[in-house]
Amino acid sequence: MKKKLTVIVDNNPFDEKLKTDWGFSALLEVEDLKILFDLGNESKIFANNVEKLGLDLSEVDYLFISHYDSDHIGGLNYFLEKNRKATIFVPYNPDYFDLNDKIRKMGLNVEVVTNPIPIGPRIYKIFSTGVVSSFPRPEHSLFLFGKDGYSIIAGCSHPKVWNIAKRVEELTGFDYIDMYIGGYHFYKMNDDEIKEAVRNVIKSGIRRVGACHCTGDKARSVLRDLYGKSFIEIGVGKVLEWS
Ligand SMILES: [Fe+2]
Ligand SMILES: [Fe+2]
Numbered sequence: 001m002k003k004k005l006t007v008i009v010d011n012n013p014f015d016e017k018l019k020t021d022w023g024f025s026a027l028l029e030v031e032d033l034k035i036l037f038d039l040g041n042e043s044k045i046f047a048n049n050v051e052k053l054g055l056d057l058s059e060v061d062y063l064f065i066s067h068y069d070s071d072h073i074g075g076l077n078y079f080l081e082k083n084r085k086a087t088i089f090v091p092y093n094p095d096y097f098d099l100n101d102k103i104r105k106m107g108l109n110v111e112v113v114t115n116p117i118p119i120g121p122r123i124y125k126i127f128s129t130g131v132v133s134s135f136p137r138p139e140h141s142l143f144l145f146g147k148d149g150y151s152i153i154a155g156c157s158h159p160k161v162w163n164i165a166k167r168v169e170e171l172t173g174f175d176y177i178d179m180y181i182g183g184y185h186f187y188k189m190n191d192d193e194i195k196e197a198v199r200n201v202i203k204s205g206i207r208r209v210g211a212c213h214c215t216g217d218k219a220r221s222v223l224r225d226l227y228g229k230s231f232i233e234i235g236v237g238k239v240l241e242w243s
Contacts, residue, residue: 001124003146004029005153005181005240008049009040009075010212015237017052021045023071024155024183024213027055030124030144035062036086037142038155039075046075049236057082062119064128065090066155066182067139068099080106089113091131091138113140116171129167133159141182143168147243149207150174154182156214161185161197162204169205176205179242181234184209184223187216194219198226210234 007014009025023041027034036057040046050057057079063086066072080103087109090100100110111117116130125145129152131138141154141164150172154164161184165177186197197219201209209223212234224231232240 001031001146001243002029003144003240003242006053006055007212007234007236007238008053008055009038009046010234010236010238011214012212012233012235014233014235018049018237019045020236021071022213023074025072025075026153026181027060028126028142028144028153030126033062033120033124033126034060035064035119035126035142036060036079037064037153038066038072039063039079041071041074043075043078047078050075050078053237058085060086062086063088064119064142066141067091067137067158068093068096069137069156072155080108084108087111089119089128089140091140093138116167127171129164129171132164132167135159143172145172146178149176149178151179151181151242152177154180154184156183157185160200161206162200165204165206176207179208179210179232180206181210181212181232181240183213184211184215184219186211186219187214189216189219191218194222198222202226208232210240 006027025038025040092114119126129141208230210232
């Protein structure tokens with residue numbers, strides 16, 4: 001199945017027409033299915049980038065909210081202005097049950113995720129990891145099957161990159177991950193902590209790293225040096241295609 005990922009919001013520049021922002025959002029298309037992953041930080045920047053990329057949010061089938069941090073849900077109201085039919089997958093977090101109810105009253109379906117579940121019809125082989133850890137806050141990630149194995153798309157990886165990778169490996173029976181795209185959350189680490197974290201990334205069997213958002217520049221350059229051609233440069237407006 002054909003896959004296309006368009007990065008709508010990221011801290012890193014790529015397409016000069018688009019604005020960068022501290023946050024993450026990407027549109028995943030698998031054949032005819034459209035899944036919006038997270039919603040960036042500043043609503044105006046999210047809206048600007050969506051429009052410049054020529055994306056039509058009314059066509060989105062599923063909205064996947066990895067976690068409720070403001071740099072991942074900033075464009076929520078803008079999205080709700082454009083789309084009243086999507087199913088929204090959110091991690092189990094009682095602090096946001098009121099928000100979920102508000103969205104349901106607008107006519108959208110909100111699915112609260114605790115355990116791993118398919119996102120859309122099973123034939124597409126797209127899943128949520130379920131909430132891998134509630135500490136420091138509940139977050140789930142998306143993973144999908146491709147010809148080179150399973151890829152993961154993550155928001156901030158608060159439950160740690162290697163724990164999320166391990167969850168996917170346990171669920172799928174694969175001992176590696178083809179690609180891991182998203183924030184790795186290494187930006188607050190010192191040099192020794194980065195070294196240790198990168199060792200854990202390698203040990204967890206991640207073959208290609210698309211480390212962006214909250215990974216931090218230092219950790220990104222360590223990963224880039226180590227992974228070489230298997231480091232995927234992610235930035236705002238980047239389009240990845242695979243099958
Ligand atoms: Fe984030
Ligand atoms: Fe976060």
